[in-house]
Amino acid sequence: MAHATDPPAPEPAHGGEPGPAPRTPDDAAVRSHVTLCVNGVHHDLDLDHRVTLLDALREHLDLTGAKKGCDHGQCGACTVLVDGRRANGCLLLAVAVDGCEITTVEGLADPGGALHPLQRAFIDHDAFQCGYCTPGQLCSAVGALREAAAGHPSHATADTPPAGSGPAVLSAEEIRERLSGNLCRCGAYPAIVGAVADASADAAATRTGADVIA
Numbered sequence: 483m484a485h486a487t488d489p490p491a492p493e494p495a496h497g498g499e500p501g502p503a504p505r506t507p508d509d510a511a512v513r514s515h516v517t518l519c520v521n522g523v524h525h526d527l528d529l530d531h532r533v534t535l536l537d538a539l540r541e542h543l544d545l546t547g548a549k550k551g552c553d554h555g556q557c558g559a560c561t562v563l564v565d566g567r568r569a570n571g572c573l574l575l576a577v578a579v580d581g582c583e584i585t586t587v588e589g590l591a592d593p594g595g596a597l598h599p600l601q602r603a604f605i606d607h608d609a610f611q612c613g614y615c616t617p618g619q620l621c622s623a624v625g626a627l628r629e630a631a632a633g634h635p636s637h638a639t640a641d642t643p644p645a646g647s648g649p650a651v652l653s654a655e656e657i658r659e660r661l662s663g664n665l666c667r668c669g670a671y672p673a674i675v676g677a678v679a680d681a682s683a684d685a686a687a688t689r690t691g692a693d694v695i696a
């Protein structure tokens with residue numbers, strides 16, 4: 483029931499649906515207009531400054547592929563690609579990535595439905611059990627392959643040849659190190675390493691949503 487002290491109801495927008503509530507001075511202090519391009523689709527959002535990228539994706543855009551595991555940057559289940567580089571969605575505020583290109587697991591397959599090479603390799607290797615960590619593993623693997631292809635060294639990279647002199651050679655040790663930020667409670671690690679090793683032979687395995695749409 484409405485009370486005399488309630489603010490006026492927002493004017494109905496198209497089709498009689500209530501429109502967004504008008505901004506108040508207090509809103510302006512805690513909310514911002516944020517633009518995200520997610521899997522090639524442009525989104526304009528009005529978000530509280532405290533909303534993380536992960537919650538913006540899951541709660542505001544209904545993209546529930548990226549999972550909330552720890553919400554503390556420790557499990558990697560929320561990994562997405564931000565401008566082609568992997569990031570923990572739970573640790574980033576959405577306002578901090580305003581204008582960025584985001585790729586989630588939903589954006590890895592091409593629009594025609596053909597699976598991304600890493601998705602195909604994960605299936606071929608049965609590289610998941612419960613599957614909860616798998617979206618983050620997939621996005622992280624795409625980022626890891628992009629970094630290796632660009633010659634970025636990891637903690638496991640040998641000094642000879644010198645780091646940065648070309649694409650990194652992806653030994654099992656390299657793959658384990660580069661994906662060490664992603665935890666899998668089911669312990670599917672051997673199959674995940676095998677899947678990433680197989681997919682690394684395919685140049686298309688480094689493509690992100692932006693590449694797929696382009």
Ligand code: FES
Pocket residue numbers: 549550551552553554555556557558559560561570571572573
């Ligand atoms: S939910 Fe983000 S790292 Fe665990």
Ligand code: FES
Pocket residue numbers: 609610611612613614615616665666667668669670
């Ligand atoms: S497949 Fe279950 S947590 Fe990784």
